Amino acid sequence: MSKFVQKTERSIELPFGCKDLGDLEEIRNWKPGTPKSRPKIQVDRLAYLEGYLDGLLQSSSGHVLVGISLFQGRSHLHLLPESALPAPVLFASWNGTAQEQAVRTALEEAGLEPATEPVGRWTAKRALKYLLPGDPTFASRLIGQVLRTGYGLEDLTEVTIWNHEPRNA
Numbered sequence: 001m002s003k004f005v006q007k008t009e010r011s012i013e014l015p016f017g018c019k020d021l022g023d024l025e026e027i028r029n030w031k032p033g034t035p036k037s038r039p040k041i042q043v044d045r046l047a048y049l050e051g052y053l054d055g056l057l058q059s060s061s062g063h064v065l066v067g068i069s070l071f072q073g074r075s076h077l078h079l080l081p082e083s084a085l086p087a088p089v090l091f092a093s094w095n096g097t098a099q100e101q102a103v104r105t106a107l108e109e110a111g112l113e114p115a116t117e118p119v120g121r122w123t124a125k126r127a128l129k130y131l132l133p134g135d136p137t138f139a140s141r142l143i144g145q146v147l148r149t150g151y152g153l154e155d156l157t158e159v160t161i162w163n164h165e166p167r168n169a
Helices: 022-028 046-059 097-109 136-149
Strands: 040-045 064-071 074-081 089-093 127-131 158-163
Touching: 040 046, 046 074, 046 136, 046 158, 064 136, 074 136, 089 097, 089 136, 097 127, 097 136
Parallel strands: 064 089, 074 158
Antiparallel strands: 040 158, 064 074, 089 127
């Protein structure tokens, strides 16, 4: 006989979320829902990213936060709608002082101006915040340039694009 109690498959306990036996029917017919704020995820090569990003920035009407990062060899780009932003803002996350310096240099070489606090409701301790130009085509080129020079990405590097849609969409 084992020291541990062997639990049988049948039990008198109700499943989690049930208050009485009447709730069982409701749980049996439960189907998972899809939240409206779920991001659309796409993976693209950096060489082809700028055209796709240009279209996404145009559809955002200029009120968007663009987050870029490279962590454990994976590059990510997030587009987050934010109606409180007066202009598009770039959050460039960094890991380590060498990456911070490389990204900062790339942003300054691109001619972008640092954003002053606060930047909508978004805060990050390990991110550089810069204002993007109003022209989506120019902004998408600058983002591609920062990904190449600041993070050292090659044209064939895969970038995961997280396009977060507004909650009321």
